Amino acid sequence: MAEERRQKQCSVSLPTESMKAMAESVGVGQLQEESCAALSEEVSYRIKEIAQDALKFMRHGKRRKLTTNDIDNALKLKNVEPLYGFQSQEFIPFRFASGGGRELYFYEEKEVDLSDIINTPLPRVPLDVSLKAHWLSIEGVQPSIPENPPPAPKEQQKVESTEPLKVVKPGQEEEGTIQGKSQGATPADGKGKDKGLIRLKPRSTHELSVEQQLYYKEITEACVGSCEAKRAEALQSIATDPGLYQMLPRFSTFISEGVRVNVVQNNLALLIYLMRMVKALMDNPTLYLEKYLHELIPAVVTCIVSKQLCLRPDVDNHWALRDFAARLMAQSCKTFSTTTNNIQSRITKTFTKSWLDDKTQWTTRYGCIAGLAELGPDVIKTLILPRLTVEGARIKAVMEGPVVSNIDKIGADHVQSLLLKHCASVIAKIRPQPDNMEQYRTDYGYLGPMLCSHVMKARTQAALQAQQVNRTTLTITQPRPTLTVSQSGLSGSAGSRTPSIIKVPSSLTLMTPRPGTPSQPSPPATKYIVMATSAGASSTQQVFQDFHSVLHSSHPQGSLSLIGVTLNSMNLHLQPHRSLALFPAPLQPCSLW
């Protein structure tokens, strides 16, 4: 490969057409082919020479990116006048044009009206250079503070959780070798090599620094507290902060315990908050949750299928929570399902099993269907569509039969609309066009006619959208409140405007406790989710395995000492009248598990 590259280097030179184009641009009309060839070789050589010199300037400028200034400096070195006014910090976009059998790349230079420039308000003065100090390492150990990179990058977390025996963390490895050395350095030096071979995965200790503990407390309190603004801030932090890896076991335990407790208490609001935390954790690009799924998935599934999630099932909108949790489930299936853990197939199996059960209540039924439906059109097609007739009959029995209870009726109603919503789009795709009410009735039973109208609606909508966007739909989720953060971190574009300097503490103590609001460089105000309508890769549904055995096989080590504190506080926040219920037997809501 290196050879190929080298050969390319050898042969690269500008095409003669470039010479012609350039000649024309300066007014030389007819340039002979020979002169063009000679020129292009000469020009290519000179350009390469200048590029080589410019690289020198880049290296000495301690940069990775070649800038226009480097080229200017290289030109100056050759006693050539540099290009004035051609400054750009960033990538220079070249435009492409073709016509008359020619292809042309050019740099767009707009004519600028001077008065426009004069009249535009001055841009903000760029921030002045400032110095900021932090500890990169304290006696050989790198503190996990926002100024330092996350201790374990996502890739490594992934490898660690999927192939736990292969990987030894670099930090731990270092410590290991250091210890090995200090032992080997004593009398037997020759055996030092043998020691290097034995690589045991050291027991990982989960010590949180004081700042981390404070952060954890602040975040969990804010997440389940009463102040919505604070919660948004906290969730934002969870979703973006790169240094949460260490705290992940705590967070997952917090969520699973929280769900356990609040399902029993039918505290809908808290369950929603906890699910939002799960969502935020999943959104964090630096975290890989695989290791903690055994705690998170039961919690999420509980929120999908639990019989009762709120105190007044007839009034409260617990359906939204089920939908939300179902989406979370689908997302985690998509991200973490592998051939070894078979999450998707096991989840599917669980949902189907309880759906098929006749005694299942409408709430659970709704959750199962929602959970399945979110897994994608393939799942709908293979698992939900065949059962439409049966489900329709059951709904009919509730709707048209004797009034059993209001709750059942509402439940049936929701299941019906859910089925219609999800199935319509799928049917619209797989069923050939003429939509006949009667045909639908024979195929799908009670729900047939309603499906038919939904399908027709879906078809027209799809046609409309196809005109607007090509097969993808853009949905805009609810815009997150923008966070303005007073702390300026390393990444802080919101840093102080004056040149400031933070002194290094003279002693080797920890820096001041870290405030609960970590720095946030760019608040992502809106989020676009592109949903591809085409059916993606179908999931592996053949393999069914017992869910519990694997998910519960690896518990993270770590104490639960902090969970009490926060659970305590969240209960205080929301339900001052209620007594603290930490130990009720959560068997009933988790019966599915």
Place this chain on the structure above:
Amino acid sequence: MAAVQGGLADTNEEKDIKTEPSSDGFGNNNANDGRVLSTSPGSSASDQQTLLAVLQFLRKNKLTESVEILRREAGLPEDSPELKGSDSSGAGSGGAAGSGDKEGGDASSLLSRTSSVTAAGEDQPDVNVVLSAYNQQGDPPLYQVYYSGLKKFIESVLDCHRAELSQLFYPLFVHMYLELVYNNHESEAKAFFEKFSGDQECYYEDDLRVLSSLSKREHMRGNETLMDFRTSKFVLRISRDSYQLLKRHLQERQNNQIWNIIQEHLYIDIFDGMPRSKGQIDAMSGSLAGEGKREANKAKVYYGLLKEPEIELPLDDEDEEAENEEGKPKKKKPKKDSMGSKSKKQDPNAPSQTRIPLPELKDSDKLDKIMYMKEATKRIRLGPDNLPSICFYSFLNAYQGLTAVDFTDDSSLIAGGFADSTVRVWSVTPKKLRKVKSAADLNLIDKESDDVLERIMDEKTASESKILYGHSGPVYGISFSPDRNYLLSSSEDGTVRLWSLQTFTCLVGYKGHNYPVWDTHFSPHGYYFVSGGHDRVARLWATDHYQPLRMFSGHLADVTCTRFHPNSNYVATGSSDRTIRLWDVLNGNCVRIFTGHKGPIHALAFSPNGKFLASGATDGRVLLWDIGHGLMIGELKGHTDTIYSLRFSRDGEILASGSMDNTVRLWDAMKAFDDLETDDFTAATGHVHLQDNSQELLLGTYMSKSTPVIHLHFTRRNLLLATGAYNP
């Protein structure tokens, strides 16, 4: 060797005659030369050629007396009509080429040829002389045959010789390619390059890239890399056995083409003993002009430290101070017990105190020394089990413009050079930076008062940072004076500036480098400083002279970094030619050439005891050198990008390296050096046996958050300070 050449000459002639009809006037001429060169009695061809080139140059510059003297000494024939003829041709007659041809004769034909090329309208006569050595000697299509023949031979020899002889590939490849290009065989050159460039060692890729862009004779003028190849002989170290093998092969095959190149462009350093292994060769090769000659590293280097001046310490609390007295030699070499007793004696390896004149210590310097010793007692002893803490100073909002950083020795000030031509100084302590009052205000203060030094400062100007304006290009090098009164900065504008940190103004602009100055460094004793730049010359200056005291020239490419030895008697320079040179300040001689890096060198650091040198390059490797023996003693692999900073801890136990890959790495320097000191064999033969123990020596890797580490500094208490600009 002469015999070999003579034998080969016959075949040479035959070939020349064959090619004659196809070649132009130059070729004709050159063919003549080939004969003349090979048959000329006594002196070797290239020597005479250089001599004639010098004569030519002198005559062109109307230095007639020198011409006479030189001619007399060299024993060349007296002024002859031919010479006059060539003289006139030098003045511009185009017909000289023909006339020179007819005259024949030893010297005249050479002269006429050079002058005819000159007459072709060039402004660099010496370049042409050099280039003209690439005359036509063989059939261009046969070059590939020659090369692959040699390749086959080398591949068939015994394993032990193969590695050594493989060294020949690269220089031969380059010279054959250049010869083809010079003789306008463009397509053959291209084919040759494409066929064999893949065989070359990967570390020559940069040079090959330069070479590949070169396809025309016209390009050869003014191309630096090419000039380096021509002006310096590529040095190879080959054992006697391998050399004999090669010689025999070439004689058998009558392969005069390759032999000529070896004779003319290569310097083969033959040694007795075992041939070296591939690993040994790879460790040392990679520089632009091969390895350093062995004799180049034989000169004695006084690497010991100068005796510390006796300073009476104010014995206010005697307990601590008593310790200080003994702790003093700590700085020198605390790790060896034998050294501890030497504090009063002169180190045998140290230069004499007056070898180069050093400035006298001022009172303030003495105070600083006392401070230093006090701090030294509080110093943390570092080791593999006791790693330093690292404090990272991030430059925010530098917009990729931070180009150089330096700390004062006491870590109180930090200075940054920026691409926008500014130099900024920050105070890292609560003490703010203040200017001295204006002259008018200074007149008013009471000069007899005790706190006069306080009074001269202008409180109104107190601030945490100051900006120094003056340069007109990016500031690439920056260095504080040891007494913290001055700051040096070197810039793309070709100047080195000396700034006062009392008035925060520019005091002197040192002009001499006409090209960008990449680095500058103050002597640890003050007064002297060294600078190096694109003009391939390192200059030694004294602050009170506007012209350099010494010019260290010898590098074949830009001098990229400069560093003073702790005893101020030597200067180390690293260069883009991938060599490190050590220069004697006293006489300006180059006393050490270290080769082994595979990329431009960007960081140098002397160990505190002066015995060792560490260097870092764009290849991401740190190499360790023993200055006394002139040997490579270690290789530290781990970084994945250019190393911009290297620093030893104050006791020399830990080496810290900072790199573009956003990491600071700590290495066990003690262990690296200890392993070596027992190995006497390497010292005798000059071979290196590098063990790949980088992983064992690596004590820690600390990643910063997208912040390349461009400077490192150990405080007097062994806290490591690192700096870099945050790149969001």
